[in-house]
Amino acid sequence: MTKPVEVMNYVGGAWTMASGMETLPVVNPATQETLGQVRFSTGADVAEATAAALRALPGWRSTPATERIQFLFALKQRMEAAFDDLARTITMECGKTLDEARGEMRRAIENVEVACGIPLMMQGDVSEDIAAGIDELMIRQAVGVCAIIAPFNFPGMIPFWFLPYAIACGNTVIVKPSERVPLTMQKVFGLLDGLGLPAGVVNLVNGAKDAVDAILDHPDIKAVSFVGSTAVARHVYARGAQSGKRVQAQGGAKNPIIVLPDAEQDVTTKIVADSAFGCAGQRCLAASLTITVGEAGGWFTEAIAEAAATRQVGYGLDDGVQMGTVINHLSRERVEGLIGTGEREGAEILVDGRGTVIHGYERGSFVRPTVLRGLPAGGELARTEIFGPVLGLMHVKTIEEAIGLVNSGQYGNMACLFTSSGAAARQFRNQADSGNIGINIGVAAPMAFFPFSGWKESFFGTLHGQGRHAVEFFTQTKVVVERWPSEWTRRF
Ligand code: NAD
Numbered sequence: 001m002t003k004p005v006e007v008m009n010y011v012g013g014a015w016t017m018a019s020g021m022e023t024l025p026v027v028n029p030a031t032q033e034t035l036g037q038v039r040f041s042t043g044a045d046v047a048e049a050t051a052a053a054l055r056a057l058p059g060w061r062s063t064p065a066t067e068r069i070q071f072l073f074a075l076k077q078r079m080e081a082a083f084d085d086l087a088r089t090i091t092m093e094c095g096k097t098l099d100e101a102r103g104e105m106r107r108a109i110e111n112v113e114v115a116c117g118i119p120l121m122m123q124g125d126v127s128e129d130i131a132a133g134i135d136e137l138m139i140r141q142a143v144g145v146c147a148i149i150a151p152f153n154f155p156g157m158i159p160f161w162f163l164p165y166a167i168a169c170g171n172t173v174i175v176k177p178s179e180r181v182p183l184t185m186q187k188v189f190g191l192l193d194g195l196g197l198p199a200g201v202v203n204l205v206n207g208a209k210d211a212v213d214a215i216l217d218h219p220d221i222k223a224v225s226f227v228g229s230t231a232v233a234r235h236v237y238a239r240g241a242q243s244g245k246r247v248q249a250q251g252g253a254k255n256p257i258i259v260l261p262d263a264e265q266d267v268t269t270k271i272v273a274d275s276a277f278g279c280a281g282q283r284c285l286a287a288s289l290t291i292t293v294g295e296a297g298g299w300f301t302e303a304i305a306e307a308a309a310t311r312q313v314g315y316g317l318d319d320g321v322q323m324g325t326v327i328n329h330l331s332r333e334r335v336e337g338l339i340g341t342g343e344r345e346g347a348e349i350l351v352d353g354r355g356t357v358i359h360g361y362e363r364g365s366f367v368r369p370t371v372l373r374g375l376p377a378g379g380e381l382a383r384t385e386i387f388g389p390v391l392g393l394m395h396v397k398t399i400e401e402a403i404g405l406v407n408s409g410q411y412g413n414m415a416c417l418f419t420s421s422g423a424a425a426r427q428f429r430n431q432a433d434s435g436n437i438g439i440n441i442g443v444a445a446p447m448a449f450f451p452f453s454g455w456k457e458s459f460f461g462t463l464h465g466q467g468r469h470a471v472e473f474f475t476q477t478k479v480v481v482e483r484w485p486s487e488w489t490r491r492f
Helices: 043-061 065-081 083-094 098-115 163-168 183-193 209-217 230-242 265-281 296-310 329-344 399-408 422-431 467-473
Strands: 005-007 009-011 014-016 023-027 034-039 125-131 134-142 145-149 172-176 202-204 221-227 246-250 255-259 287-293 348-351 370-373 390-396 414-418 436-439 475-483
Touching: 005 183, 009 043, 009 183, 034 183, 043 134, 043 145, 043 172, 043 202, 043 209, 065 083, 065 098, 065 163, 065 183, 083 098, 083 183, 098 163, 145 163, 145 209, 163 172, 163 467, 172 209, 183 202, 209 221, 209 230, 221 230, 230 246, 255 265, 255 399, 265 287, 265 296, 265 390, 265 414, 287 296, 287 399, 296 348, 296 370, 296 390, 329 348, 329 370, 329 390, 390 399, 399 422, 414 422, 422 436, 467 475
Parallel strands: 005 034, 145 172, 145 221, 172 202, 221 246, 255 287, 255 414, 287 390, 370 390, 414 436
Antiparallel strands: 009 014, 009 202, 023 034, 125 134, 134 475, 348 370
């Protein structure tokens, strides 16, 4: 047992306590050990953080980009040194396996590395002589104070889709982690605190809805990056826009995977199982539906049921564990309820993960991998994001029908195809209404130098997180038209 952590805010270069009355215990979902307690921030706490960020802004945005990125190089070194500690913290507060947590931290660090290229990436454009003696230039400048609001499922990675780019571009930031998993950012801010950044460049505000709404309404916060469920993403997009902010809001998902009869059987089964059951299905890029075409229905159904039934479920810190917990008991009840919904809708449960009890972790929030066959198209389970280790199978006769089913969904976060046909892959890539596409890939997570491209109800906005999109989001363009006629200039 470790001593529970009092989760603190970090404002203007100092650790402070939130002033709200409400608190929430941070609980290890596998062991039920209380790891800490988070006190919720109020509008006044958000205002204080915003004031600190605003004070830091003039100095920071006029610091040369080449100097700003030196802090990121140092941050990378510190994150590498703290890598295992951060990964363990993620596993303990979030429930995923240690390998999954390490993968998450690796992507976080990759985003720091990419943002180190800001001096090149935020360069502007110049056109000489757009008319006689007149030049025009476009420069990119910081937007101002930016806020980052994160979900529970990637406590280490998701703030890093935004934070390194935001500060590298000369903005100052406020991070609001999920109140369910605040410990990872607590440690990351410990690393940031040691960098010697000017006070107020990075700020941490813990809390929930009240803190988010205060961010959305604050007139001095100019940009909001949000990742979470679609309902909240829609709220954040609308309310942020109402107060004139630029907003990028990434929402939920219901990711379909098509398996064609010519797919390589063993590889396909393994990759789809990893996609559906990895991180206990709590990835926004988790496979939730598999649509088999023609003869794939037979072999795939049998193989995926076997893969689901034999997956090693347990505490993410233990060796050999392939799948951990869902985030809490409430989530387990919700997932088990949705499995029941599928059953009532006429699906056949091939592997049933309800009522899971893991020896040694009897109080943990576990749901074993579940596979349902014959989900009715358009039914509740075929439409609803489950966010648990549950895979629904549907079967059709042609690739056109399968793509039709993919495109009938309300979300557009990811769609994948398994095949050995280049022509089928090309057709799918062209026709699938989704922003992240996998061809023989089960989790089409864009590298840090590509945008995380959700579509439809999975994204509200125009510029996504990561890479060049992030650079555009965190800068505003200024166009300058200059006339310097030679007759006005003294000759020397
Ligand atoms: P969530 O929407 O419940 O919470 C996200 C953030 O919003 C948290 O910081 C939370 O404090 C805040 N929040 C919650 N309710 C709010 C409200 N009513 N008003 C204002 N703020 C509120 O999401 P979650 O459960 O933490 O995360 C899981 C969801 O995130 C899933 O739907 C998943 O698909 C999605 N997700 C999407 C992506 C993506 O890139 N599209 C990535 C990861 C997760």
